[in-house]
Amino acid sequence: MSDMITADLVDLDLSADTKEAAARALAERMAAQGRVTDLEGFLADVAAREAQMPTGLDGGIGIPHCRSEHVTEPTLAFGRSTPGVDFGAADGPADLIFLIAAPAGADDAHLTILSSLARQLMNDEFTAALRSVGDAAAAAALIRGEEPAAPDGAEDSVAAPAAASAGTATGSTANGTAPGTTANGTANGGGAEAETESASERPFRIVAVTSCPTGIAHTYMAAESLENAAREAGVDLVVETQGSAGFTRLDPAVIEAADGVILAHDVPVRDKDRFAGKATVDTGVKAAINRPGELIGEVRGKAARGEVTSASPGATPVERGGEPGEGYGTKLRTWLMSGVSYMVPFVAAGGLLIALGFAIGGYEINKAPSVMDHFVWTQADSWAALLFQVGGVAFGFLVPVLAGYIAYGMADRPGLVPGFVGGSIALTIDAGFLGGLAAGLISGAVVMAIQRVRIPAALRGIMPVVVIPLISSAVVGFLMFVVIGKPIASAQQAMTDWLSGLSGANAVLLGALLGLMMCFDLGGPVNKVAYAFATAGIAVSDPSDSAMKIMAAVMAAGMVPPLSMALATTVRGRLFNATERENGKAAWVLGASFISEGAIPFAAADPLRVIPSSMVGGALTGALSMAFGATLRAPHGGVFVVPLIGNPLLYLVAVAAGVCVTTALVIVLKGLRKQTPAAAAPGTGDADSSASTTGTKQPVAA
Secondary structure (H helix, E strand, C coil), rough: CCCCCCCCCCCCCCCCHHHHHHHHHHHHHHHHCCCCHHHHHHHHHHHHHHHHHHCEECEEECCEEECCCCCCCCCCEEEEEEEEECCCCCCCEEEEEEEEEEEEECHHHHHHHHHHHHHCCCCHHHHHHHHHHCHHHHHHHHHHCCCCCCCCCHHHHHHHHHHHHHCCCCEEEECEECCCCCCCCEECCHHHHHCCCCCCCCCCCCEEECCCCCCCHHHHHHHHHHEEEHHHHHEEEEEEECCCCCCCCCCCHHHHCCCEEEECCCCCCCCHHHHHHCEEECCCHHHHCCCHHHHHHHHHHHHHHCCCCCCCCCCCCCHCCCCCCCCCCHHHHHHHHHHHHHHHHHHHHHHHHHHHHHHCCCCHHCCCCCCCCCCCCCCCHHHHHHHHHHHHHHHHHHHHHHHHHHHHHHHHHCHHHHHHHHHHHHHHHCHHHHHHHHHHHHHHHHHHHHCCCCHHHHHHHHHHHHHHHHHHHHHHHHHHHHHCHHHHHHHHHHHHHHHHHCCCCHHHHHHHHHHHHHHHCCCCHHHHHHHHHHHHHHCEEEEEEEHHHHHHHHHHHHHHHHHHHHHHHHHHHHHCCHHHHHHHHHHHHHHHHCCHHHHHHEEEEEHHHHHHHHHHHHHHHHHHHHHHHECCCCCCCHHHHHEEEHHHHHHHHHHHHHHHHHHHHHHHHHHEEEEEEEECCCCCCCHHHHHHHHHCCCCCCC
């Protein structure tokens, strides 16, 4: 980190009282050093990353970070706050704050900084030294892992923890622990050595895998925590960190010689079947951070009792994800969202290609012959037909991908084959979107049931590649073709007929309902359900007029929240703090592009005012769009696909009406808040009051 942090990038008396103010204070230091070229643009990128997931960590630590085109080189700034700043950690405000910036595209540099820092932060001596160091240069040297150049030598002792942690004496790299190196510093020779050593002559051996959704901080903190606990327990432990930039697989010989396995993960472990036949503890990544000693004791106990796992051991990460005692309703929503999230890119690509085909070649383009048989380079109609037919192929993957990744969310990789097979059958029998949902859930359930069957050791190697795909595909195929396929297809047809028959007040009410859903959680599960419902209707070569009206209403309502926040920050900027005003500038483009997530920073800061206001405006827009009879063949694009919209002027009127209503409500509600005694206290200006009020809320959607 020698070039990433200097004394000029350290503030030991950070006076900010909100996370936005803290990020600005540290970013200003980066800008003063020429490492950030556009302060406001960079802060907008930081805020956007913060809106996705809080960056606070237990132990009084905040790590706001982002990749940005406004950063010239990987940079780390550090601030220490006596009162603390709320970054969303469960145990309260952070007093140690690290702002990490990396240039756009510098994934490796970004992850290297974060992973190295995350490992250091698991060292209590290191964090204690940071809290006590009294000189900026010494603090920078401490973070770099160097001997600080303190004149009186008083700070010399604080560099040791950082240096030890930064170097990670476990032999780890940023993306994975080097095979053959153990947590207590001894070499693990693997198979040959293991055969010559008896269990009584060597330490207990554990291999571990850590991974988290972002693959950055918690992944490496869990690894460091396990390694520290293993050293204290006299256990040999090798960790494979499956981070965002990839991972280095454990040496098969090291896995073979291991007595037990710890899988600490919140996302599926890649190549999990490598660890079959071992005593295994399967848990979440935070358990490895908070109680590593217990996990080591648990895996030793399982090994002593001879409890080993078969292929694909234990519950899947999605199945056991969330808080203890979480019901299957929440798990079901998570499984469905897994499928929808993988399906959306196919929707966007296929839908826009089809829409462009219509725009260039007209609505008769769906009757054009195959471009394999007829394609003239100089004819626009040939290019239009090409776009339309490629888009149709992409749309053909919608239901299989939906079903496949629902099953993947339930049963990990073994669920993909029966999921895709079931989804394809749903298309074959015209069961459509509903059939894909059912196929995905059935496939996941069948695979999970097979995985719970005790399998002889001789068959474990072929289970994931032969037995599970064979049996699960046969069962799912039978159920979809013979048992439930026809009723689902009938229900799908009935729903299609009902939608096609909607008119007048019923259509307006449906538009209002879809508008409410689109604005409820701004890209979250409810928003995605409404969007998936709309896109399923147009995912055919000749969608009905009602389906295209629904798509138009959904996109119009989804544009309302970010455009409203952009307008509100423009007309009444004093009601918003500086960071929100900057986010408002970006929200113009995000809203115009139909990216509802552009309003998340505002909803996260003030959910009780922003979300209800957005829902009112979205409902109005959806209802008006349906009433005006606006239609849309493209599933995405915002104002950039207005030429493809039926009744485009009235459609824009519907969007403008919702934006104006939401803006007015937000301004009125925030204005009422400003008039309360707390907000109007003497000496407190509008911007400061807004910052102190909004800075402690947590995101409601990510």
